[in-house]
Amino acid sequence: MLGKNPQERDYRLLVLFLLGLGVIAALGPSNYLLGQAALYLIWAAVVTQWNLVLGVAGIMLIGHLALFAAGGYTVAMLGLYFGLSPWLSLPLAAVAGFVVAFLMGLATLRLRGAYTVVVTLAIAMAMYQLIVTDVECFRKTATACYSLTGGARGLTRFGDFGFTKLLGNGMAQTGNYLLAIVLLGLCMVVAITVAHSPYGRAFQALRDSEPASQARGIRVEKFQLIVFSASGVLTGLAGAVYAGTQRTFGPQVLEFPTLLFLLSIMIVGGRGHVWGPILGTICLALVKESLTSFAQWQNSTYAVLLIVILILAPEGLAGGLSRLAARFRPVHKEVSS
Amino acid sequence: MNVALDVSNLTKRYGAMAAVNDLSFQVMTDEILGIAGPNGAGKTTLFDVISGLSLPSEGQIVLFGEDITARRADEICHLGLARTFQLNAVFDSMTVEENLLTTAYFGRSHRSFPGLRFDSQSRTDCDETLELVGLADLRRRPASELTVLQRKLLMLAGAIATSPRVLMLDEPVGGLTQDEIGHCAKVLRRVRQERGMTIVLIEHVMSFVTELADRVLVLHHGAKLYEGSVDGMTRSEEVVSAYLGASGLRAMKLATERQDHGATA
Numbered sequence: 001m002l003g004k005n006p007q008e009r010d011y012r013l014l015v016l017f018l019l020g021l022g023v024i025a026a027l028g029p030s031n032y033l034l035g036q037a038a039l040y041l042i043w044a045a046v047v048t049q050w051n052l053v054l055g056v057a058g059i060m061l062i063g064h065l066a067l068f069a070a071g072g073y074t075v076a077m078l079g080l081y082f083g084l085s086p087w088l089s090l091p092l093a094a095v096a097g098f099v100v101a102f103l104m105g106l107a108t109l110r111l112r113g114a115y116t117v118v119v120t121l122a123i124a125m126a127m128y129q130l131i132v133t134d135v136e137c138f139r140k141t142a143t144a145c146y147s148l149t150g151g152a153r154g155l156t157r158f159g160d161f162g163f164t165k166l167l168g169n170g171m172a173q174t175g176n177y178l179l180a181i182v183l184l185g186l187c188m189v190v191a192i193t194v195a196h197s198p199y200g201r202a203f204q205a206l207r208d209s210e211p212a213s214q215a216r217g218i219r220v221e222k223f224q225l226i227v228f229s230a231s232g233v234l235t236g237l238a239g240a241v242y243a244g245t246q247r248t249f250g251p252q253v254l255e256f257p258t259l260l261f262l263l264s265i266m267i268v269g270g271r272g273h274v275w276g277p278i279l280g281t282i283c284l285a286l287v288k289e290s291l292t293s294f295a296q297w298q299n300s301t302y303a304v305l306l307i308v309i310l311i312l313a314p315e316g317l318a319g320g321l322s323r324l325a326a327r328f329r330p331v332h333k334e335v336s337s
Numbered sequence: 338m339n340v341a342l343d344v345s346n347l348t349k350r351y352g353a354m355a356a357v358n359d360l361s362f363q364v365m366t367d368e369i370l371g372i373a374g375p376n377g378a379g380k381t382t383l384f385d386v387i388s389g390l391s392l393p394s395e396g397q398i399v400l401f402g403e404d405i406t407a408r409r410a411d412e413i414c415h416l417g418l419a420r421t422f423q424l425n426a427v428f429d430s431m432t433v434e435e436n437l438l439t440t441a442y443f444g445r446s447h448r449s450f451p452g453l454r455f456d457s458q459s460r461t462d463c464d465e466t467l468e469l470v471g472l473a474d475l476r477r478r479p480a481s482e483l484t485v486l487q488r489k490l491l492m493l494a495g496a497i498a499t500s501p502r503v504l505m506l507d508e509p510v511g512g513l514t515q516d517e518i519g520h521c522a523k524v525l526r527r528v529r530q531e532r533g534m535t536i537v538l539i540e541h542v543m544s545f546v547t548e549l550a551d552r553v554l555v556l557h558h559g560a561k562l563y564e565g566s567v568d569g570m571t572r573s574e575e576v577v578s579a580y581l582g583a584s585g586l587r588a589m590k591l592a593t594e595r596q597d598h599g600a601t602a
Contacts, residue, residue, distance in 0.1 A: 193453055194453070197451070197452070197453040197454065198439070198442050198443070198448070198451040198452065198453075198454075198455055199451055199453075201431065201435060201438070201439040201442075202439070202443060202451070204428065204430055204431060204439075205428045205431075205439055205443075207430070208427075208428040208429050208430050208431070209426045209427075209428065209429075211390055211410075211422065211426065212422060212426035212427070212428070212495075213428075214389075214390065214409070214410035214411055214414075215388055215389075215390065215410050215411075215414060215419070215420055215422075215426075216411075216414060216419070216439070216440040216443060216444045216495060216496075216499060217411045217414035217415050217440075217443045217444040217445070217446075217447070217499060218411060218439075218443045218444075219409070219411045222449070223451060226450070
């Protein structure tokens with residue numbers, strides 16, 4: 001039904017999935033539900049790009065949220081200080097994500113494994129520290145004094161995507177939700193395209209056998225930098241969409257709970273699998289929503305879930321599903337060569 | 338005849354041990370050179386050094402007039418030398434077709450900015466190579482599901498898909514049955530006939546070497562023990578005592594006699 005070519009099958013599946021998400025909006029769910037769903041779709045979009053870099057390209061990137069923050073703060077600060085609408089600052093947020101990714105990529109290009117983890121995490125942590133320790137008065141109002149980056153409190157009142165005006169009263173959450181669908185669609189198209197492209201194959205070859213890939217002319221460092229930078233563009237965009245839909249952006253996105261939540265999405269979904277981020281988000285969203293009355297247990301629950309998945313199903317839900325699918329595939333006839 | 342590969346005074350040391358010891362030899366264009374020798378003689382180390390996976394301690398390697406001694410493995414591949422591995426090094430997570438598309442795309446020349454799709458040249462190379470080694474029917478099969486023979490053929494095809502001028506095969510028929518060995522020999526002869534490749538092969542299966550090789554190089558403790566014709570090898574006392582042994586000699590003579598019969602018949 002979905003075709004034999006795996007790449008086309010993934011595209012078709014994606015169209016069906018996005019249409020399904022659209023139908024949900026048409027059923028008229030509550031604004032709370034739409035708002036939460038939009039947020040999860042944005043997280044899923046971020047994880048598609050993180051997964052592309054960490055799972056597909058094999059760069060042990062942990063500080064991925066720095067790219068997200070770069071995009072988000074671009075929108076927030078341009079809105080606050082220059083009155084720019086998030087629509088106009090979207091491309092600039094993409095550029096910001098690209099620049100941070102490119103520099104981070106250059107810094108870690110010659111590093112391996114654990115060293116990349118440390119350096120990228122350090123970059124994200126440095127960014128966090130710079131923001132939360134920023135207390136110098138930059139903008140004065142009648143009652144208070146705000147710093148340039150908003151410090152630990154973050155930035156608010158920098159405008160939004162204006163869906164109330166565009167779509168009518170009470171439609172803000174619907175607009176946000178639809179925008180998040182577009183974002184996730186875009187990120188998934190990029191992820192699917194890259195995974196099936198020569199880039200994806202080169203990374204796959206390296207994972208399968210390093211000496212064999214070298215002996216066949218494959219050298220991935222530059223390809224890694226290209227994919228890393230491309231993921232920066234989309235992660236910056238995701239940050240912008242987050243800022244414009246949540247109407248607030250603060251250093252919390254660089255804090256450990258966010259990192260743990262997104263990492264759990266990636267691992268539970270299946271690292272390196274194109275559909276992992278979506279499956280992981282569905283799973284983690286269910287866990288998170290059912291734990292709302294036990295907020296203090298959230299982080300420990302993610303941690304336990306992560307450990308259980310890593311031990312029992314290191315390939316995550318996507319890996320498990322594809323293995324299950326393989327079992328039901330018609331068995332190959334033994335052809336002698 | 339031109340010199341395809343010129344190795345001079347090559348040494349590879351691991352600590353105090355010289356795995357390859359001051360070795361010099363040449364391979365002519367379109368020649369098939371067999372490399373033999375007991376386990377630990379340094380055959381695979383020699384391949385690793387020539388193909389750029391490890392750097393030599395001393396000496397020089399020249400490929401078609403170009404010094405490749407200090408080049409990286411990927412550059413050497415782009416210069417036209419492709420090798421296979423003793424252990425089955427294919428890309429297990431891909432299908433047969435994806436394996437060959439990938440090696441054809443990246444192995445032929447350096448890619449600064451790969452495209453998002455495989456180009457038509459790679460597709461053509463992939464299809465032709467599949468036909469050449471006889472794996473066309475299995476193109477959609479995951480590499481991990483192949484039999485030992487099919488994996489060996491796929492690894493050979495992966496090397497051929499990079500359009501090499503020199504093909505280096507590390508035990509291409511090790512662990513195969515007599516029939517399978519015959520099949521591989523047939524494939525290699527076809528490769529040589531259709532593509533005109535220079536081939537260097539390491540092999541313990543002496544019947545395979547005697548059937549294909551124009552010349553033989555025997556290594557012992559990393560140094561040259563014998564270089565010359567296949568016939569001369571069985572007459573060399575050093576080779577017989579260090580490598581073949583009495584039973585090996587008998588088996589080899591039997592094999593050459595059988596081939597002679599085949600040739601005259």
